[in-house]
Amino acid sequence: MEVFDGLIQGLGVALEPMNLFYCTIGVFVGTAVGVLPGLGPTATISLLLPITFRLDPTGSIIMLAGIYYGAMYGGSITAILFRIPGEAATIVTCLDGHAMARQGRAGAALGISAFGSFIAGVVAALGIAVLGPTVAGIANRFGPAEYAALVLLGMVLITQVSGEQSFPRALVMIGVGFLASTIGRDMIAGSQRFTFGNLYLEDGINIAIIAMGMFGVAEVLILAERHIMGGGFRTDPGRLSDLLPTRQDWRESGGPIARGTVLGFFLGLLPGGGAMIASFASYVMEKRLSRTPEKFGHGAIAGVAGPEAANNAAAQGTFVPLLALGIPSNVVLGVILGALLIHGIPTGPMLITNHPELFWGVIASMLVGNTLLVILNVPLLPVFVALLRIPQPILLPLILLFCVVGAFSLNNNVTDAIVMGALGIAGYLLRKGGFDPAPLILAYVLGPLFERSVRQALLIGYGSPAIFITQPISAGFIVAAVLVLLVPFARRRLWPPAAAILGGRQ
Amino acid sequence: MSLRAGWSGLAALFAVALCAVAFALRYGIWVDAGPGPGLFPLIAALLIVIASPAVALELARPVPAQPDTGDEHVGTPGRLLTYMAVALAWPFLLEPLGYAPASAVAVLVLLVAGGVGWIASLAVTAAAVGGSYLLFDTLLEVPLPGSDWF
Numbered sequence: 001m002e003v004f005d006g007l008i009q010g011l012g013v014a015l016e017p018m019n020l021f022y023c024t025i026g027v028f029v030g031t032a033v034g035v036l037p038g039l040g041p042t043a044t045i046s047l048l049l050p051i052t053f054r055l056d057p058t059g060s061i062i063m064l065a066g067i068y069y070g071a072m073y074g075g076s077i078t079a080i081l082f083r084i085p086g087e088a089a090t091i092v093t094c095l096d097g098h099a100m101a102r103q104g105r106a107g108a109a110l111g112i113s114a115f116g117s118f119i120a121g122v123v124a125a126l127g128i129a130v131l132g133p134t135v136a137g138i139a140n141r142f143g144p145a146e147y148a149a150l151v152l153l154g155m156v157l158i159t160q161v162s163g164e165q166s167f168p169r170a171l172v173m174i175g176v177g178f179l180a181s182t183i184g185r186d187m188i189a190g191s192q193r194f195t196f197g198n199l200y201l202e203d204g205i206n207i208a209i210i211a212m213g214m215f216g217v218a219e220v221l222i223l224a225e226r227h228i229m230g231g232g233f234r235t236d237p238g239r240l241s242d243l244l245p246t247r248q249d250w251r252e253s254g255g256p257i258a259r260g261t262v263l264g265f266f267l268g269l270l271p272g273g274g275a276m277i278a279s280f281a282s283y284v285m286e287k288r289l290s291r292t293p294e295k296f297g298h299g300a301i302a303g304v305a306g307p308e309a310a311n312n313a314a315a316q317g318t319f320v321p322l323l324a325l326g327i328p329s330n331v332v333l334g335v336i337l338g339a340l341l342i343h344g345i346p347t348g349p350m351l352i353t354n355h356p357e358l359f360w361g362v363i364a365s366m367l368v369g370n371t372l373l374v375i376l377n378v379p380l381l382p383v384f385v386a387l388l389r390i391p392q393p394i395l396l397p398l399i400l401l402f403c404v405v406g407a408f409s410l411n412n413n414v415t416d417a418i419v420m421g422a423l424g425i426a427g428y429l430l431r432k433g434g435f436d437p438a439p440l441i442l443a444y445v446l447g448p449l450f451e452r453s454v455r456q457a458l459l460i461g462y463g464s465p466a467i468f469i470t471q472p473i474s475a476g477f478i479v480a481a482v483l484v485l486l487v488p489f490a491r492r493r494l495w496p497p498a499a500a501i502l503g504g505r506q
Numbered sequence: 507m508s509l510r511a512g513w514s515g516l517a518a519l520f521a522v523a524l525c526a527v528a529f530a531l532r533y534g535i536w537v538d539a540g541p542g543p544g545l546f547p548l549i550a551a552l553l554i555v556i557a558s559p560a561v562a563l564e565l566a567r568p569v570p571a572q573p574d575t576g577d578e579h580v581g582t583p584g585r586l587l588t589y590m591a592v593a594l595a596w597p598f599l600l601e602p603l604g605y606a607p608a609s610a611v612a613v614l615v616l617l618v619a620g621g622v623g624w625i626a627s628l629a630v631t632a633a634a635v636g637g638s639y640l641l642f643d644t645l646l647e648v649p650l651p652g653s654d655w656f
Contacts, residue, residue, distance in 0.1 A: 166561075171554075171557035172519060175554035221590060225585070225586040394620070401613055404596055404600075404612075409642060409648040414601055418597040421594045424593055430515050432508045433516070435515055462540075
């Protein structure tokens with residue numbers, strides 16, 4: 001009853017005209033910045049932070065939260081249409097979403113992404129209300145060993161998300177991503193690594209630069225080389241009713257959306273988990289559960305529905321450790337935490353008692369915000385899909401233009417755009433050689449967290465790696481990682497594919 | 507997938523990994539209190555070194571011919587080289603020329619290289635550069651690079 005009363009109170013707050021207005025602004029701006037490469041939610045929220053000083057705390061957090069989950073959906077639009085992930089969490093969406101777009105099914109991919117995100121968002125918001133404060137207590141037990149083991153599990157999952165790429169190639173790309181993530185100042189000793197006296201490299205290379213170069217620019221170069229006549233995509237139908245997912249699409253997506261929502265929500269609750277691990281964990285799970293895993297990477301709608309639901313559920317789940325414990329799971333939430341502190345609102349267990357209108361208002365605003373996202377974006381599907389009808393010789397320079405402006409706008413630094421161009425050419429050459437950049441980018445994101453956690457854990461354990469297996473949560477993640485690695489091999493040994501059996505009999 | 511690109515890519519990554527091993531050893535693998543700054547670069551580089559022979563074996567295996575999709579003309583190196591050159595040169599022109607002139611030149615070159623007519627190229631260039639300038643510089647207040655004369 002307490003939860004029900006809280007939600008009613010929250011809906012009252014979220015539906016106040018001014019809060020509804022801030023929520024609309026938040027999801028609209030969030031979608032826009034998700035679509036534009038480079039200007040991500042962190043930069044946008046930082047830029048808008050001074051504006052929120054004049055708003056009341058609830059309104060400002062509702063707006064900032066709207067930007068955060070709006071950007072998650074916006075990032076999926078460019079990932080599906082142009083293979084440019086707006087956010088790290090939408091890298092996985094590129095694999096099957098873009099393949100669907102190339103088959104003339106961009107509308108279905110965008111539609112299932114919107115509806116999947118909506119369903120996940122609503123369920124996650126209700127989940128936060130019901131389970132959040134209780135489950136968040138688990139986060140208190142997370143130390144460096146648990147973080148390290150969780151990221152290890154994430155790293156193992158990456159090897160399974162590499163589309164057509166073989167396991168050894170995925171390992172090579174993880175090694176490259178991991179190595180690249182060590183460029184810059186060592187976070188524990190403070191010494192420089194692989195900077196060669198270059199000031200630009202001291203803070204490492206921004207992930208957005210790598211993603212835009214390796215995915216966006218490399219894709220432009222590949223399309224430029226192929227010189228596909230027309231738009232390079234099979235055309236989608238023009239009417240909205242024909243663009244929406246079919247009954248068959250829904251049948252194939254229902255399970256992945258449900259599983260992605262649950263998985264994403266719980267991974268979002270864990271500090272360090274977040275939307276990115278959730279999205280590729282969901283992808284791996286769906287591929288494993290699918291009767292047609294060979295379709296993954298070639299336009300399987302389950303490969304879009306699951307990860308999209310998971311990343312949105314996780315994005316909202318991350319608010320539980322933030323609001324209930326004061327632990328931001330990522331940089332964006334760190335900035336939102338800053339906004340709360342500026343308003344004089346300390347987060348933590350007392351937040352629900354001292355500021356119930358804020359806690360329940362933000363949760364209820366997620367229900368409202370996700371509804372607004374669907375209302376805003378579904379009617380725009382024909383517009384998004386129409387972008388694919390632009391002839392390729394015109395479309396490619398425009399994509400490159402947005403990549404250059406996006407790269408520059410990150411730090412107002414031309415060097416970012418230069419590095420992005422160089423990485424684009426490197427990404428093109430790697431893809432020509434059969435190396436998919438997705439594991440590289442994912443390893444680049446997880447690398448620093450993994451290194452810091454492992455080193456801190458080893459320092460705590462006086463250099464002994466036993467700390468990773470003596471802590472129950474950490475040991476659990478390590479066992480899960482080993483299982484993820486070994487189960488496919490065991491399955492192939494014990495249950496050879498039907499084709500192999502038939503082939504042997506012929 | 508191109509076999510030559512596969513072998514070149516693997517060789518380049520292997521060479522990078524070997525250099526990284528040398529640097530990692532210099533940074534220090536283990537210090538008194540625990541792992542040193544070189545430990546993780548070493549692990550990453552060794553991952554590449556260890557997985558490389560398996561990739562080499564894959565590359566050495568004969569690959570079945572890919573079916574022709576029929577909707578593309580593969581092999582237009584001139585166009586590709588133009589795109590590569592523009593992707594590299596464009597950012598270098600941003601500061602000396604300013605955002606709008608540098609981007610106008612780059613977009614125009616790419617459009618013409620793609621076979622778009624001159625009038626259409628000029629119109630698209632003006633719309634794209636003007637539109638992006640308005641969106642980023644005016645609306646989003648992202649200060650785009652300017653030169654002394656623009």
